[in-house]
Amino acid sequence: MTESPLGEPAFLVLTALAAEPQHGYGVVEDVLRISEGRVRLRAGTLYAVLDRLCAGGLIEVEREEVVQSRLRRYYRLTGLGTERLADETQRLRRHADAATARLRKLGTSFGLGAA
């Protein structure tokens, strides 16, 4: 069965965790960097995504720490998560390539920005 595409927040969270295990706020900041300041995940969305990805076995808790008497939980990508991120990246690349090719054609036919 074909899996449904990941949403943008889930894709960005997986991308963030592909670098190294990170805690919630670390993911927020990393996603902000990856998206060049465009996407800032809020807590409600972030933890809904983390919960879903955990339940789907794409990420897991690596370790827990208590910092300033608050729980900090580090998440890491699982093998399944790595595979899923790779598949999703391929899918997006195919779509992006198709869009690029058509835009190029469109640009040529209108005499705009032809490669």
Added chain:
Amino acid sequence: MSGEAGMSSGAGESGEGGMGGTTGGRGMDDVLERRYRRLLAWYPAQHRARYEDEMVGTMLAGAGPGQRWPGAGETVDVLLAAVRARLGRATSRLRDPRWYDAAATVAVLLSMLLVACDLRISVHRYAWSRRLPDIGGISLGAAFPARVWAPAVVGLAVTVAVLVGRRVVAATVAWAAVLGAVVLAVHEPLGSPPLGAVSKGWLLVATIVAAVALSLPGTAAHARAILGWPRTVGFAVACALLIGSAAVDPLLAKITSEGRHYYTVELWPNGGGYLRQIFDGDGMGTGLAPILLYVAALSIMITVVARIEPAIRRRLLALLAPAVVFYALVSVFFRSFEVPPDFFGEPGRPVPPQWVVLIATPVLTFLVALLLVRRADRTQRLADLGRTALRQPTAGDGGGQATSER
């Protein structure tokens, strides 16, 4: 990929510090933390138990210097996520395979029961029309229109389709029956006996439940596995008794004609008769024999349901509860919509608040039933755990002995 709520432009909203890095001091943090926790109270308890501390840490880390209140954006984001979490939990509970099993069983039993109820009306009227062919120029045969017998035919089609495993056909016909009943209810004078929208509303509620149950996958196979043929046949016999009971009174009643418009109908051996104008035989009193048949039919039905596995049985009862409670509600509080207070007058019409009560009651009943099922599941789980613990040998006795013997 589409953007989603809960993501915002990063500029201007990012907290400066790391975890707990607000610059307003610990007191400020405490106030904000309390407010964040109050906001997180919207999540289900299970979600809070797992993520609350972590989420508070993340939100405090993202808070701006001197911030005392959760931002509007993050408040909306948390509230929406909390609602989604609650809805997700509710729907995941309903995705429990035991609900599918219960729905499958309900689909089979209810379709048989509904056809019995519809056929009862037809048989009752037809039998009386044979006994009292003409009253004061009004032919009882004329009071037997398609609207009376059509539901029985449709119900029969649904039941046959279910029993031979044609679930999709059964579901389609059941939904068509729901639609037809609604159209009839809208076009008929409200509350007019005997097809009044209110007095027969429980049939509509039951038909909707049956249609929903039939729309779920695997109905026929599940029901066959749960009920088996002996219980299915037993329930069918009970339904046949219900239908047959409708013909007993017209067959056994002692009828004496008194003038052009009136008959004395004696249903009980010693007196027990009464004088009334009869238009269609519906709403007649009941004699002894039909009551005995009712009791027999009901006993068989209760026995069939009682032998179903408890976890499925309580779900089955939860699915039946809306129709049963609706019936009880109308019988007790909305009787005047079926039989007018002065008998020969016009039946009442519900006013808007009464409609709200009538429509909300089945929904609320189902929600209450869901809670009761949940509680019963928890009790059963604890009881099972207790039994398992009692069966397991404790360290140092049976277990230790077994180990040493090996």
